[in-house]
């Protein structure tokens with residue numbers, strides 16, 4: 472099988488890019504990568520360590536214009552004879568993959584969480600109902616597209632650096648004019664964070680976020696928040712997680728003063744370990760928690776921070 476992986480290489484190689492290449496290598500076949508973005512050749516060559524046989528890069532192609540990227544990936548799919556195209560299921564994939572699906576007459580699976588079962592056709596496992604259940608999608612078209620849910624696969628090295636070649640994706644002029652790009656603040660980008668400390672309206676006001684940031688700093692975690700907290704301007708919108716915000720699947724998600732509404736859980740219930748701190752023992756979040764603390768965030772968070780700092784100092 473010829474597999475083509477699209478990588479959005481704007482500024483750096485995201486963990487999700489390594490996951491997508493690892494995923495392709497688990498499916499098996501000849502694996503090419505097509506990238507847009509400004510990452511240098513030496514860095515792109517490291518994708519070979521995760522299973523890519525070659526990387527084709529078009530540095531003139533956009534990293535945020537879905538129409539341009541669609542044209543780029545379509546041309547690369549043609550050049551490589553791709554039977555399967557793999558994306559990481561991010562905002563770009565959500566815009567590009569359906570366009571490509573129509574253009575190539577390719578069946579599309581959005582948000583896959585496992586390697587397709589090819590023992591009887593081509594069956595992909597996906598998250599459905601906001602992560603409450605799994606669905607199994609059988610793809611019958613000759614060409615196929617899969618977008619892989621971030622954090623479903625750990626990047627795994629299984630090879631050596633590969634060749635990188637310039638590729639003219641004939642992406643054409645962009646119909647979109649980017650006026651301003653605002654990078655999220657904070658040292659650790661939320662979608663890539665392994666550890667996340669998140670807080671909600673239980674924090675009472677933006678002036679109290681110091682105790683959330685202190686714990687995040689002690690752990691080396693990213694910070695997140697519930698939607699109302701972002702809506703009322705206590706925290707920036709890029710921290711809002713949930714159905715209408717960022718979907719994350721970190722190893723540890725600490726939720727402080729968040730009720731655990733279904734729309735919030737939709738973005739975080741793929742986390743490996745969930746710790747909930749809430750004064751209300753009936754808060755719905757406790758049903759999704761691996762560990763729960765019935766307590767006041769203003770009491771519990773500083774104690775947790777002190778315990779983490781003590782542990783770090785001793786190890």
Ligand SMILES: Cc1cc2nc3c(=O)[nH]c(=O)nc-3n(C[C@H](O)[C@H](O)[C@H](O)COP(=O)(O)OP(=O)(O)OC[C@H]3O[C@@H](n4cnc5c(N)ncnc54)[C@H](O)[C@@H]3O)c2cc1C
Pocket residue numbers: 670671672673674696697698699700711712713714715716727728729730731732733734735738748749750751754766767768769
């Ligand atoms: C279409 C739609 C989409 C939505 N999308 C999202 C989304 O993407 N993300 C999202 O988060 N929400 C989303 N929501 C909103 C969601 O339904 C909830 O209203 C929201 O998640 C509640 O936020 P919260 O838990 O911070 O606040 P609250 O519901 O007010 O809960 C605050 C919690 O803090 C606890 N608490 C209070 N004081 C303390 C204290 N001192 N110590 C410890 N605990 C304390 C309370 O017991 C309570 O459980 C959406 C809603 C709709 C209708």
